[in-house]
Amino acid sequence: MSIWNSNDAEKATNGTSSQEWSGGKLTIDSRNIEKDDIFVALSGENTDGHNYVSEALKRGASCAIISKDINENIATLKVSDTLTAIDDLAIYRRNQTQAKMIAVTGSVGKTTTKEMLKLAFSALGKTHSSQGNYNNRLGMPISLASMDHDCDYGIFEIGMNHSGEISPLSDFLKPDLAIITIIAPVHIEFFDSVEDIALAKAEIFSGMKPGSTAILNIDNKYHYILEELAKKKGLRVINCGEEGDSKLIEINGDTITANIMGEIIVYKMQQVPEHLIKNSIYVLSAVKALGGDLKKAAANLINFFSLKGRGKKSEIYLDGKKVILIDDSYNASPPSVKAALASLGKYKNRKIAILGNMLELGENSVKFHVDLKEDIESNNIDKVITFGNLMHELHKCLPDNKKLSHIETLDELITYVNNISVDGDVILVKGSHGSRLYQFVEHIS
Numbered sequence: 001m002s003i004w005n006s007n008d009a010e011k012a013t014n015g016t017s018s019q020e021w022s023g024g025k026l027t028i029d030s031r032n033i034e035k036d037d038i039f040v041a042l043s044g045e046n047t048d049g050h051n052y053v054s055e056a057l058k059r060g061a062s063c064a065i066i067s068k069d070i071n072e073n074i075a076t077l078k079v080s081d082t083l084t085a086i087d088d089l090a091i092y093r094r095n096q097t098q099a100k101m102i103a104v105t106g107s108v109g110k111t112t113t114k115e116m117l118k119l120a121f122s123a124l125g126k127t128h129s130s131q132g133n134y135n136n137r138l139g140m141p142i143s144l145a146s147m148d149h150d151c152d153y154g155i156f157e158i159g160m161n162h163s164g165e166i167s168p169l170s171d172f173l174k175p176d177l178a179i180i181t182i183i184a185p186v187h188i189e190f191f192d193s194v195e196d197i198a199l200a201k202a203e204i205f206s207g208m209k210p211g212s213t214a215i216l217n218i219d220n221k222y223h224y225i226l227e228e229l230a231k232k233k234g235l236r237v238i239n240c241g242e243e244g245d246s247k248l249i250e251i252n253g254d255t256i257t258a259n260i261m262g263e264i265i266v267y268k269m270q271q272v273p274e275h276l277i278k279n280s281i282y283v284l285s286a287v288k289a290l291g292g293d294l295k296k297a298a299a300n301l302i303n304f305f306s307l308k309g310r311g312k313k314s315e316i317y318l319d320g321k322k323v324i325l326i327d328d329s330y331n332a333s334p335p336s337v338k339a340a341l342a343s344l345g346k347y348k349n350r351k352i353a354i355l356g357n358m359l360e361l362g363e364n365s366v367k368f369h370v371d372l373k374e375d376i377e378s379n380n381i382d383k384v385i386t387f388g389n390l391m392h393e394l395h396k397c398l399p400d401n402k403k404l405s406h407i408e409t410l411d412e413l414i415t416y417v418n419n420i421s422v423d424g425d426v427i428l429v430k431g432s433h434g435s436r437l438y439q440f441v442e443h444i445s
Contacts, residue, residue, distance in 0.1 A: 309328065
């Protein structure tokens, strides 16, 4: 598929092509080249992408964007700076496209919401979405520059660790609609307060024009900050939640009933935990706000399945014993662990939570871990296995009838879980990426 040609790319970057060429999406890693990709040779402290141009072309790249001379007769676009060229291509594409642009941010639930949006809007027209977790200062412009000009919808996840990181991305994207899922103490060690996190997330309004739409979670403690800033910007606000413009009415097995801005809609989602189903309310509100066919979009959500590491449920065998594994090992924060425990609590069989450290929580880290005791008890979690030094603090305060063991190494964890599991167990695995519990999941799956 041709997304760029040499003529448009030259206009966008003020660069010079060695020959006529056309190509697809942008890639900065020569190891991940797919046919017709455009390889961007970035120069960093430890490596120089110009050393991998030949490899990229051999792997199927259609062109290389370079800032240094290459002694080969290959298709190149030479620019003064390759990093700036990515921005230039992103800006050119945004100015050229007529697509409705949708941005998603929040402390948790960004990627899940983005994937649901992709499904819903794909039922309505040609849809592009950011790849994987390409949501930072480098990744989001790459995703925007990789969008075809004739798309009807563009869906982009925007993340941050520090204040000031979202504004430039919003200015690139100029969203027609923005969703902020939840404000919570994620990356709190880089902020003075959760209120400051809310202010940083509200930077998503920066590139939006008055009259654009902001979809907010009215049940969140910090909603008032976001709503005030959105209205000050002149945005239309749609609140989702128990007393909001859109709300979840009922979950009956796979069937969901919701009120989306006054329209009652019934749709199906398969094997999706309740805390993820709630993200579909944001999604359908976005469809309604942009004038899309709500029923058609909702019907396509049956094809959504929880992502690997983000609540994916599967049946596996541990030493011949059939158990249900809930893989939520991609990341963890206090609200996401609480939500995962609430979902686990709905199962009837023995419920085991394997919990790893929650990271980047600052000076109150121990308290955030110990506070999970209440959720474990209120959701009737049968047994808990803790992993990591911070979760050891939780282990020490759990009642004896709840705790199985505190474990220090992945090898020990693998052996232990194989030994103690029984037929029918439901096992949740949840921890920050740095806890490496995803390696445990990979081994036992």
